[in-house]
Amino acid sequence: MLALRNISKTFPGVKALSNVQLTVYAGEVHALMGENGAGKSTLMKILSGAYTADPGAECRIAGEPVAFGGPAAAREHGIAVIYQELSLAPNLSVAENIYLGRHLHRHGMVDRAAMASACEATLARLGADFTPATPVHTLSIAQRQLVEIARAVHFETRILVMDEPTTPLSTRETDRLFALIRQLRAEGMAIIYISHRMAEIDELADRVTVLRDGCFVGTLERDNLSRAALVKMMVGRDLSGFYTKTHGGTRAGEIMLSVRNMSDGRRVRPCSFDLRAGEVLGLAGLVGAGRTELARLIFGADARSDGAVFVAGTPLAITGPRQAIDAGIAYLTEDRKLQGLFLDQSVHENINLIVAARDALRGGRLNRASARQRTAQAIRALGIRVAHPQVNVGALSGGNQQKVMLSRLLETRPRVLILDEPTRGVDIGAKAEIYRLVDELARSGVAVLLISSELPxxxxxxxxxxxxREGELVGEVAGCADAAGMQERIIALATGAGGDTQHSTLH
Structure with missing residues (x-):
C-alpha cells in the first residue's frame, strides 16, 4: 500500500532524516518506533503533506508514484493522520467535524442534515455511542478520538497514521481502541502505529520499523519481535539494567514525609502514609483513582478540606506551592506542557525560573553568570540534547522537555520529590536516564513518591x-523479586478484585 524510499529532510543546520525507507502493506499494523528526536514525526509530516522531502525522495501508494503538494493532496490519496493533539473543532457537531474542510452545501448553505445523515452508517459501523448531531465539546477524549477515526473511515482512508493514541485513555478505553484497530486491519486498512509502549507493540504490531537519529535502522517481522532487540535498535546499546535500584529502600533513613488524613472532601478520601529518606514509594491505581489529586493536595496546589503534612517530623502550614517548595517538597506535574513548562521561553530561563532569587546580586539584580553556570551544569548532568541553552523549550522532544523540568525542580534541592507520570510520552533512552536519576536521588537521601500508570x-x-481506588488508599504491596506477582496484586487492589482485606497493611 505504501512505499517510501530515500526520504531525507534538511532544516537549517539540522539533518532531520537521512535516506529513510518504509514499506507498509494493506491489512497490517506497522509500528514505527524510535527515541524522541529519531525522526518519526518528521517522516509522518512528509507523508501527510505538511513537510516537503528533500529532492530524490520517492513515494508510491498502491504501486503508483505520487507527489504531495500539501495536506489536501495527501488526503485525496487516502492518507489520514491522527495526532496526539486531536484536530477537532469542539464548538461544532460530530458530523461537521467529520466533514471539516469538505462541508456539503445546498443552495449555497452548509447542509448539516445531509452531513448528519451521511455519517450515521460510519458511526454505527465503529460502534459509536453518540450521534452525528452531538457537540464535540461534550465528548470524552476517547470519544473525540473515535470522531477522528470516523472521519478517516468515512472518506475511505487507505493509510491511517496513529501517533501515541492511547496516551490519554484509560485501560478500558484502550481495549476498545485496540478492538477497533483490529477491525480496520481486517477490513484492509494499512495502519502506521507510533508508540513508546512495548506492551502495545507486543499486542498489535505485525511488523516494526525503527528509526534512530534520523536514519533507518531496520524492520522486524512479527516472529522476530523481542523487547530486547527493539530497545537495542532504538538506543544503539543494551539496556539490560533498565530498572536500576541500588538505593537503600525501606532500610533507609528517617521518616521524611508524613501525610495524615489528607482529603479534599470530593475526589480524595482521608489518606495517610509515611515515606522515608532514600526510599522510592510508588502510588498506583487506575485512571481516575485520585493519585494526582492526592499529590496536588500534598503540594498545596489544590485546597484540602482536611489533613496534615509533616516533613522530617515538622508540621507544615501549606497554603500553596511556595510553602511546599520552601519546606523542601518538589512536584513534577503530569502535564508538562500546560502546567510545567513555559514553552515559549528558553531552556536557560526554564531551568532558572524558581531559584533565580536565591543567588541574586545586591539590589535584587539577577546573577547572570551563576544562572549560565547552573544551566550548563544541568544540561551536562541530565544529558539534555539541545543545540544552545537559548533554544525555546517548545522546540525540544518530549524526553528533553521532561529533563528540563526535572532540572528546574532539582535546583530547589528537595528533600521530598513527587514525580507524577515522569516518563509519559518519553522515549526508551530518556526513560532509562530518568530511572537512573531517580535511583541516584534516592541513594543521596531524597524521599521519592512515584506516580505511574506503567506497572513494570x-x-x-x-x-x-x-x-x-476511588480516591482511597486500599492497600500496600511490598517490593519483592516476583515482579509478575507484584503486578497481579497491584491490579487486584486497583480493580477491587482482591477485596479490601489489605487495608491493614497501610501505615
Whole structure:
C-alpha cells in the first residue's frame, strides 16, 4: 500500500532524516518506533503533506508514484493522520467535524442534515455511542478520538497514521481502541502505529520499523519481535539494567514525609502514609483513582478540606506551592506542557525560573553568570540534547522537555520529590536516564513518591507500592523479586478484585 524510499529532510543546520525507507502493506499494523528526536514525526509530516522531502525522495501508494503538494493532496490519496493533539473543532457537531474542510452545501448553505445523515452508517459501523448531531465539546477524549477515526473511515482512508493514541485513555478505553484497530486491519486498512509502549507493540504490531537519529535502522517481522532487540535498535546499546535500584529502600533513613488524613472532601478520601529518606514509594491505581489529586493536595496546589503534612517530623502550614517548595517538597506535574513548562521561553530561563532569587546580586539584580553556570551544569548532568541553552523549550522532544523540568525542580534541592507520570510520552533512552536519576536521588537521601500508570515501571523502581481506588488508599504491596506477582496484586487492589482485606497493611 505504501512505499517510501530515500526520504531525507534538511532544516537549517539540522539533518532531520537521512535516506529513510518504509514499506507498509494493506491489512497490517506497522509500528514505527524510535527515541524522541529519531525522526518519526518528521517522516509522518512528509507523508501527510505538511513537510516537503528533500529532492530524490520517492513515494508510491498502491504501486503508483505520487507527489504531495500539501495536506489536501495527501488526503485525496487516502492518507489520514491522527495526532496526539486531536484536530477537532469542539464548538461544532460530530458530523461537521467529520466533514471539516469538505462541508456539503445546498443552495449555497452548509447542509448539516445531509452531513448528519451521511455519517450515521460510519458511526454505527465503529460502534459509536453518540450521534452525528452531538457537540464535540461534550465528548470524552476517547470519544473525540473515535470522531477522528470516523472521519478517516468515512472518506475511505487507505493509510491511517496513529501517533501515541492511547496516551490519554484509560485501560478500558484502550481495549476498545485496540478492538477497533483490529477491525480496520481486517477490513484492509494499512495502519502506521507510533508508540513508546512495548506492551502495545507486543499486542498489535505485525511488523516494526525503527528509526534512530534520523536514519533507518531496520524492520522486524512479527516472529522476530523481542523487547530486547527493539530497545537495542532504538538506543544503539543494551539496556539490560533498565530498572536500576541500588538505593537503600525501606532500610533507609528517617521518616521524611508524613501525610495524615489528607482529603479534599470530593475526589480524595482521608489518606495517610509515611515515606522515608532514600526510599522510592510508588502510588498506583487506575485512571481516575485520585493519585494526582492526592499529590496536588500534598503540594498545596489544590485546597484540602482536611489533613496534615509533616516533613522530617515538622508540621507544615501549606497554603500553596511556595510553602511546599520552601519546606523542601518538589512536584513534577503530569502535564508538562500546560502546567510545567513555559514553552515559549528558553531552556536557560526554564531551568532558572524558581531559584533565580536565591543567588541574586545586591539590589535584587539577577546573577547572570551563576544562572549560565547552573544551566550548563544541568544540561551536562541530565544529558539534555539541545543545540544552545537559548533554544525555546517548545522546540525540544518530549524526553528533553521532561529533563528540563526535572532540572528546574532539582535546583530547589528537595528533600521530598513527587514525580507524577515522569516518563509519559518519553522515549526508551530518556526513560532509562530518568530511572537512573531517580535511583541516584534516592541513594543521596531524597524521599521519592512515584506516580505511574506503567506497572513494570512501578514494580521495577519502587521499594513499596501504595494502591488507590476511588480516591482511597486500599492497600500496600511490598517490593519483592516476583515482579509478575507484584503486578497481579497491584491490579487486584486497583480493580477491587482482591477485596479490601489489605487495608491493614497501610501505615
Amino acid at each position: 515501571e512501578v514494580v521495577g523502581l519502587c521499594d513499596r507500592v501504595l494502591v488507590m
